[in-house]
Amino acid sequence: MSLGVKKSRIALFSLLAFGYAFLYGPIVSLMIYSFNESRLVTVWGGWSTKWYGELMHNQQILDAAWLSLKIAAISASFAVVFATLAAMALVRYKRFRGRGSLLLMLTAPLVMPEVILGLSLLLLFVAMSEWLGWPAGRGQTTIIIAHMTFAIAYVTVVVRSRLAHFDFSLEEAAMDLGAKPVKAFFTITLPLISPALIAGWLLAFTLSLDDLVVASFVSGPGSTTLPMVVYSSVRLGVSPQINALATIIVTLVSLAVAIAGYVFYRQEKQRLKSLQ
Amino acid sequence: MRSRDRFNLGKRALIGLPWLWMAVFFLLPFLFILKLSLSEAALMQPPYLPFIREVSDGMVTMVVNFGNYLLLLEDPLYLNALLNSIEIAAWSTLLTLLVGYPMAYAIAKAPHNWRLPLLMLIILPFWTSFLIRVYAWIGILKNNGLLNNLLIYLGIIDQPLEILYTPTAVYIGIVYSYLPFVILPLYATLIRLDDTLLEAAADLGCPPWKQFLTVTLPLSIPGVIAGTMLVFIPVMGEFVIPDLLGGPNVLMIGKLMWTEFFSNKDWPVASALAAVLLLVLIVPFVLWQHFESRNRESLG
Secondary structure (H helix, E strand, O other), X not given: OOHHHHHHHHHHHHHHHHHXXXXXXXXXXXXXXXXXXXXXXXXXXXXXXXXHHHHHOOHHHHHHHHHHHHHHHHHHHHHHHHHHHHHHHXXXXXXXXXXXXXXXXXXXXXXXXXXXXXXXXXXXXXXXHXXXXXXXXXXXXXXXXXXXXXXXXXXXXXXXXXHOOOOOHHHHHHHHXXXXXXXXXXXXXXXXXXXXXXXXXXXXXXXXXXXXXXXXXXXXXXXXXXXXXXXXXXOOOOOHHHHHHHHHHHHHHHHHXXXXXXXXXXXXXXXXXXXX | OHHHHHHHHHHHHHHHHHHHHHHHHHHHHHHHHHHXXXXXXXXXXXXXXXXXXXXXXXXXXXXXXXXXHHHHHHOHHHHHHHHHHHHHHHHHHHHHHHHHHHHHHHHHHOOHHHHHHHHHHHHHHHHOOHHHHHHHHHHHHOOOOHHHHHHHHOOOOXXXXXXXXXXXXXXXXXXXXXXXXXXXXXXXXXXXXXXXXXXHHHHOOOOHHXXXXXXHHHHOXXXXXHHHHXXXXXXXXXXXHHHHHHHHHOOOHHXXXXXXXXXXXXXXXXXXXXXXXXXXXXXXXXXXXXXXHHHHHHHO
């Protein structure tokens, strides 16, 4: 290896190190300070887990967390169903009426500012309850519908990229052997694309769990989600309890993603091996 | 014949269900934004006058009110917010690209079995809470925060720097939050780059920096465009970052919409602002779609 190549290797490596420090530094600092004894968040007063204890007795946060988890689980599950339909339609049929508009409606939410999504959905819900009497009020149901809507777009990207490599002749073979299309889908296609569905579900779940803006617009009295509680307390400044909460969320999400990632990695490796 | 009918039914359901959902809950609501932006605010529940009103017995009239748009034009606050948003979105997009490009390049050049873990580490923060990651910067940037304490401790400064609640803090927050959106598409184009092109250039005596400028950079333009749009469009309407890190000093259109809606309860003006923002975003959005579809075609 020449000196020039080695030098550029070192430069690239240190650049990456800086980049990752930038990405992870803030999260790590927040996690460390969640164990800070002192109420003054930037003064170190020794190690303590008292903020975690207080958090466990904060009924407002616990209620909001439960509501958010419920909304995230329900909206992610429905989003995966719709996104799978959409991805199947887009991958299998290259030409149909409405393909262009379907593609547009599935990509625009990826970049659409949340304030617009939230406001427009709220106005729709108000009009619907005026004309149809449903939804009667705003709350859990309207937040679920809103979260489903943007999650469908994200999950479709994940499922579609998996289906793009899917060998549809497997499904055809099953149908040639007499399986009905629905059965062929559930016994052949679904198991094979399940990693993408799980990844999509996780993505939709975390997006919902994280959403402040859209939920603020479409929620009603009595349905305060976790990000809304976090936001209102964060606006008043840094709070050690929120640091503790953030640490719990970040740890759980990272663990889930890391485990899922590892399982898929293993599966993929095995699949490549079995192909050889 | 019958099974064919059923097959068609299945196809229709496959296409129809997601289409209908997105049409009702994504596309249709924009019409309501348009409608409400032409309504009049009022102290009632919901806080605006109906569009179609009964004047006298059976006489119905439709009242279109352009007052909200006139207000946006008259009060410099709104125009300033819009221009400010464009400026902040443009600069932060450029900054994100400047930070993200070398990182994507380094990952693409990393040893083969390093790439996947390195990419995973880029994506992981995206999965954890956006709100929390923005919040983390408050503790770092504030006057008695970690950064100022560190710099004072090192003797670099003796007075704390005022960073939080300035545009600088907003830029830091945006670059930090949107970095994965730039790195992923850039990586995707850089990894497809044919190394033999660079070798050919090197064989012909082209120095590395020139190889980069004449071969790598032009070929990675699709990734640059995708990254630009994935940052610029959502940042234009960003609320959380300017609100938490910019404080009252940074004016952006998304934040103004939030204030009009939640504090002033002026739904019509908030809708007019949303309509203007949508209008501004149509051009970059169409460009993005155009390049994406071309990109997909070139991939086959």
